[in-house]
Amino acid sequence: DSNGDQFDYDVECKIVRNKRVGKKWDYCKYYVTGGVMRFFKNLYSQNLPLGAMIGYVQEGIPSDLQETINKKSRDKNLSSMRRNGNWQINGVTRFSQHLNRKKAKDFRLTHLWVDLR
Numbered sequence: 053d054s055n056g057d058q059f060d061y062d063v064e065c066k067i068v069r070n071k072r073v074g075k076k077w078d079y080c081k082y083y084v085t086g087g088v089m090r091f092f093k094n095l096y097s098q099n100l101p102l103g104a105m106i107g108y109v110q111e112g113i114p115s116d117l118q119e120t121i122n123k124k125s126r127d128k129n130l131s132s133m134r135r136n137g138n139w140q141i142n143g144v145t146r147f148s149q150h151l152n153r154k155k156a157k158d159f160r161l162t163h164l165w166v167d168l169r
Contacts, residue, residue, distance in 0.1 A: 061103065062096035068107040068117050068165060080117060083107065084124040091161050092130060092151050101158060107165040114139055114165065118147070125149070133163050142167050 064087045071078045087105050090096045097103035109117065122132035133147040147163035 061100060062091070063104045063106060064090060064096065065106045065108065067110055068112075068121070069110040070112040070117070080120040081124050083121050084128060084130070088125060088130060088149070088151075088161065089128065091159065092128075092153060094153055097159070102160045102162065104162045104164065107163060109165050109167050109169060111169055114145065114167070140167065142169075 066083045066087045067079050068083060069079045071080065083105075091103045091105075118133060118135065125132055131150050131152075133149045136146040136148055139145050143166075145165045145167070147165070149161040149163060151159040151161055153159045
């Protein structure tokens, strides 16, 4: 900014898809534990009350994926993502999530899901 203060606007990108049968990797769980939690724990966007995640939707029903991620968020005592507007099939759907962090009580995380199915 004009005062010479540095502000970091962080963006985290993750794959969003169903957990594959017979595989250990849970994409929806990692979206929360390796993405959302980085913002919640002040590892990302430390100096701003907002940040963004980009989710690359590779397969699955978007509303089911959203509900799975919201459940995993609630399991971590976090709020749910709320969709802003309609699903954008083959486009970008936007969500908002408010996180109560220690440094920024009203932290807003914007999620942009890119439909690549």
